[in-house]
Amino acid sequence: YFIRQLRCAGRVVEPLSDFHKDEVRDIGRDLGLPVDLVERQPFPGPGLAIRILCAEEPYIEKDYSETQVIAKVIVDFHNKLLKNHALINRVIGSTTEAEQKELKRISSIDKVQATVLPLRSVGVQGDKRTYSYVVGLSSSSEPNWNDLIFLAKLIPRILHNVNRVCYVFGGPVQYQITDITHTTLNKYVLEQLREADAIGNEIIIQAGLHRVISQMPIVLIPVHFDRDPTNRTPSCCRSIVLRPFLTNDFMTGVPVIPGSLQLPTQVLHNIVHEISKLDGISRVLYDLTSKPPGTTEWE
Secondary structure (H helix, E strand, O other): OHHHHHHHOOOOOOOOOOOOHHHHHHHHHHOOOOHHHHOOOOOOOOOHHHHEOOEOOOOOOOOHHHHHHHHHHHHOHHHHHHOOOOOHHHHHOOOOHHHHHHHHHHHHHOOOEEEEEEEEEEEEEOOEEEEEEEEEEEOOOOOOHHHHHHHHHHHHHHOOOEEEEEEEOOOOOOOOOOOOOOEOOOHHHHHHHHHHHHHHHHHHHHOOOOOOOOEOOEEEEOOOOOOOHHHOOOOOOEEEEEOOEEOOOOOOEEEOOOOEOOEOHHHHHHHHHHHHOOOOEEEEEEEOOOEOOEOOOOO
16 A cells, blocks of 8 residues: 555656566566576565465355356266266357367366366456456376366366366365365465465476476465365365466466476476475465466466
8 A cells, every 4th residue: 555655656666667577587688687587487566465365255156056067067078978967068069079079088088076166266258357266177196287288278168257277186176165264364374375485486496497487376275175074174274376387478378288398297296295295285286277268377
């Protein structure tokens, strides 16, 4: 608030405010700044706290249950087609024959589960920003990342109320998520994200990947997985989302594919393993969403 007042009074000097991230790097190179400084990971202008999704209650609209069912139909398309599921036409009507063939192949080979997370994540649908659901994909074994990228492109096109698709590490998500961990900006929550962010960035720097990954936001979300609803265990943990991103201009972009030169699988698993050891962290997710429909940041 104080900074906004100073800005309105013309007392804040922001020589780079009109430039995008790639343009700032170009200016840095032209000025002869050290490579390590120019190529460092972009830091969010409002501060790291912008990467914490605060919430007091789950985001569950009237369409939540139907969205959950259709997401499951998409990832289990082969079986649902054989059984002529009541909502199968929602998928068929939004996909081409080639895409349906690919869905049959993926759902016949990969046992992927889909879970709608009751969060509002920012995305771009049409010419405006929207805030809506996240779909989490999970599996019992190492996934085929190219197949997951295909699903991540298809799901928001079929379900316009979904902005993002993520992979959830740690095995299949068994229980539907119907509540969240009450989250506000406090010292404990901020420290959780700081620690996760430090771990992720240190590992990619050590691997020499910070110059090939355009940006890797690390986000804290108020989701506690693996709680059996019959036990009524309160939601008290949170989860971390990794968002390794490739772009030329930061206007559009794609997720880094795990196993590629930009992010070897071993490096990714190392990040997931180390962050998972943090106190109060339920699971680690990997954002598979292109821009659009997702934005680079989550807020």
